Amino acid sequence: MSAYVTGLGVVAPNGPGAEPFWAATLAGRSGVATLARFDVSRYPVRLAGQLPDFDAAAHLPGRLLPQTDVSTRMALVAADQALTDAAIDPGLFTDYDMGVVTSNAAGGFAFTHREFKKLWSQGPRAVSVYESFAWFYAVNTGQISIRHTMRGPGSALVAEQAGGLDAVGHARRTIGRGTPLVVTGGVDSALDPWGWVAQISSGRLSASADPRRAYLPFDARACGYVPGEGGAILVLEDAATARVRGARVYGEIAGYAATFDPAPGSGRPPGLRRAAELALADAGAAPGDVDAVFADGSGVPEEDRAEAEAIRGLFGPGGVAVTVPKALTGRLYSGGGPLDLVAALLAVRDGMIPASGGTAEVPAEYGIDLVRGAPRAASVRTALVLARGRWGFNSAVVVRQVPQ
Template sequence: MSGPRTASPTVPGAARNAAGDAHEPVVVTGIGLLAPNGVGLEPYWAALLAGRSGIRTLDRFDVSRYDVRLAGQIDAFDPAQHLPSRLLPQTDVSTRLALVAADWALRDAGIEPGDLVDYATGVVTANAAGGFEFTHREFQKLWSRGPSSVSVYESFAWFYAVNTGQISIRHQFRGPSSAFVAEQAGGLDALGHARRTVRQGTPAVVAGGVDSALDPWGWVSQIASGRLSRATDPERAYLPFDVAAGGYVPGEGGALLLLEAASAARARGVRRLYGEIAGYAATFDPPPGSPRPPGLRRAIELALRDAGTEPGEIDVVFADAAGVQPLDRAEAEAIGSVFGPGAVPVTTPKPLTGRLYSGGGPVDVATALLAIRDGVLPPTAGSADIPADYRIDLVRGEPRPASVTTALVLARGRWGFNAAVVVRGVGRQNPSPGPHEPHPS
């Protein structure tokens, strides 16, 4: 579930604003989020702080013959209630989630149809799996009934860039647009590239990542990585940084954010700014057997430098948190080498959602922005026994009240991708949920 760093070129003919400023703040004005433990930004946040999990036995097909059975599965979501019926036959699960997340992000930002048009708005998404469920279904038709039975939509529904394309078409956004494929790191890459696009003159970009691969073909592909947890207890299945860590639980979902130039947001009288995408960097690990160190520490340092931020100014790190002991140890070492042993709180929401691949980084960025907004750090569920030599201050047990102004979000993708994003608050904001989101039960 990996591939080239970028998967599609900039849309031809996109006009660029000559007034683009390489140093202008790029702010988040809207968030659309769908996660296994909460459909909608505020329901997700409430579930996270309450410790409610979305991980359980996968029930979309019979998993009894597999030794991996748990997944972060989105249940409280009917795409037919949110999308036109004409879109349903031509879209995979991940694309439906992405379309709804984009709709919610725009509505959360106070955007009405027609407010952002033509070349003034771009779309940058990440996707690690493509349209797995759609393709699996059409391949079954091909093998059992012949080529004439295969949907014509298979020609694009499987493709990694289809979410960018479908969002662009739905909203008539013809600005610079791209798609990224870097497994778990891809979602942060999408946000970093969107920030660059805004600074080059495009006033607004919808950006983030969504993934879903919970069909039989996708399930076997994920198991083949060798990194999935074989635990059967949802509360003990995904234990990042714990001595009992034995792999991660896969999940589905993600988040799309509306990024705008601060001046453009002010010009349209935006009612709320979640925060600023202040820094971004990406690095690659050296090949196996190389004497060179992994690239995560370098990504952290470059992102901090890009943000003009010193290590002591970071209030919390949202870790990649693979739940695989060698990877956890390497991440703990990278964090400690930059910030010092136990010098910064570290947390991750993933034990309650599963690892969402390209959707994981944007969900973590949204979580970091909410932590800044509400002054609280969500705990890392489940993990309790942290090796002393990791030397990290892992937030455990209950949410931790904290004054948070700046956060660092990390992600690593299979085959050596590393990405880091620094988010910074821009003042206290109204925490009330937008009208598009269901309230927590």
Template sequence: MSVITGLGVVAPNGFGVKEYWAATLSGRSGIRELDRFDTSGYPARLAGLVDHVDPAAYLPGRLMQQTDVSTRLALIAAQAAIEDADVDTDAIADYDMGIVTANASGGFEFTHREFNKLWSRGPDHVSVYESFAWFYAVNTGQISIRHGMRGPSTAFVAEQAGGLDALGHARRTVRGGVPLVVSGGVDSAFDPWGWASHLASGRVSTDPDPAVAYRPFDVRAAGYLPGEGGAICVVEDAAAARLRGARAYGEIAGYAATFDPAPDSGRPPGLRRAAEAALADAGAGAGDVDVVFADAAGVPELDRSEAEALRDIFGVRGVPVTAPKALTGRVLSGGGMLDVVAALMSIREGVIPPTFGTTEVPAGYGIDLVLGEPRPAAVRTALVLARGRWGFNAAVVIRTFDQGS
């Protein structure tokens, strides 16, 4: 059995679990106008920004020189998770600690800055750290180096689904005999090239009102907003965690991933199969699920498709559904992990956060979307869903953990 014993959060609306959870319940948003370059000529200008954390206050100068924004945030979140789990990494054999992270965009800002130097000034002016700072696996590598973790390590690239894939693989790694794995997802791509990449999807909302620009499952839904940041957690074997007296937030009870069929194939999307397979992996049925943290794309056809999958599994209005990411934007590989944090806190505190921004759900969707204010509920099992562009689907079942069992 694999349990989560530590959490580290760097989100647009909160740094740390306590601040992020308070914002999630109260509706404090991290959505604001992107101001890191001139966006006046772009059709969309809103994003979920982590502008309240100074990486230089948490990282040594040598790491600041060799890392992109996304890696700095990942290192900060990993440190927070390790401290939250009360893990003494010096007391654990290096090969008994692994790293599994997800990253969808690599070191966008860093590499494009160095490319600009190459094109304008020549190769002698390019940082030697460009050789790895751009890479999707760099977060895994830098966390491993900083904390002396030399066990099995992996990196996933699956856009918004990547964080859940990383968590599922961390569980598999623990089951394979590694006592402790640091896992999660963090992303940032907000330089001009990164912003253009976001907009290229054609799904980013152009509504200028940050309060309602991203309103998933709403009758007026017109796209999502990108975000940055994410969450890192410590995953441990339950027996090993109990032996060292660790507190467990919850159990990773089930995981599954699927891939959508080719467009126009006539076959249904893979999200329902992922959800059902994750429930089967957890030995749970639809009636055991107390809340679903939805992917919530904010794009009408995608919202409709997800609502259909939920109706097919749970029945009409058969389970409370929520989407806290309306306050952060879609954070690529970090999005699913922020939902995992919210799910764990829902279990711990007995409350389901609402979906802010959304006010009217189409009757045909047939889902019980939590709106307006937090809903008190006894939450023992949560299903977290995520979909990435180009067909990725992932589902994780989070369940309460009996410390005495």
């Protein structure tokens, strides 16, 4: 089953667009800063990866703004970028030949909480009629499909940080079932006061006030993660269709798998390694074929230790280059996996593996070769992207270079 990536759209805290994001990632420029949406001075967590200059009105019709949450606006902008990047001629595909599969973890948080406030303070007549759908997890799929007249298969998946990879995996499956083109990926934003408190309540966020030290995946000083907003949307095409139209191809989504962790206390191992093994098998690849692993890298010490064990067990001690570029953006929930896919595809293109933010000291017992300090020049033909969602979700995607 072949699915080629022909278009990239990015809305990331450290870069608006795929190429600016990639340039910032290779340069080590972070998008993490003190949250500026509201006063966080009295909150125990103050840092976030945020898009400070995102102006939806500069990209979208005015009629869409009253009916969309900020996360949907970001998804629409990223989808526009991806379709433009893929040079999709609207006359080439019929409406039923184009599908949309996205993931979203938080829904329209800021929109719905604003309407709740109106309900409590002004009564039900003040609530926007658009609240009926703007909050919903499937709204990004719906709005992208409406905007671009894509009447083919549409789906929405929810698996927290793992969901974005699940969306891409399902898009690949949709192409295998006969849909020539699918727009896919994930975008999230929950940086309003209610959303912020909800994220803090997990107990997994870093309370550090130093943007350079707050989110340090696999570091001996790791103390949690920094949340962020944004993500990526990709255009996937059937290989034959992409070849016929002479599309520029970033790479192939060659394998995908998902697993679920066993119940705590069961004595059975977490499912991340199994997801990686299944994804490699799906791609017809062996561990030795993988040139780089784009790890989940939660920054929570016990979770980092478990992921390092999975990587070490599969590839051997120091057996593959490992990187966590999301250290420069924060964890973007459903947007994190697709953004890592963009980084992996551009690493394949340019032969550069980005460094993992400010991580400096990796415990020896982790036994992983983490790229630190500066990007590493390397031939990258095959990359493995990993993601874990809270409550036990694990997903893995294999991307591979397509011979020219």
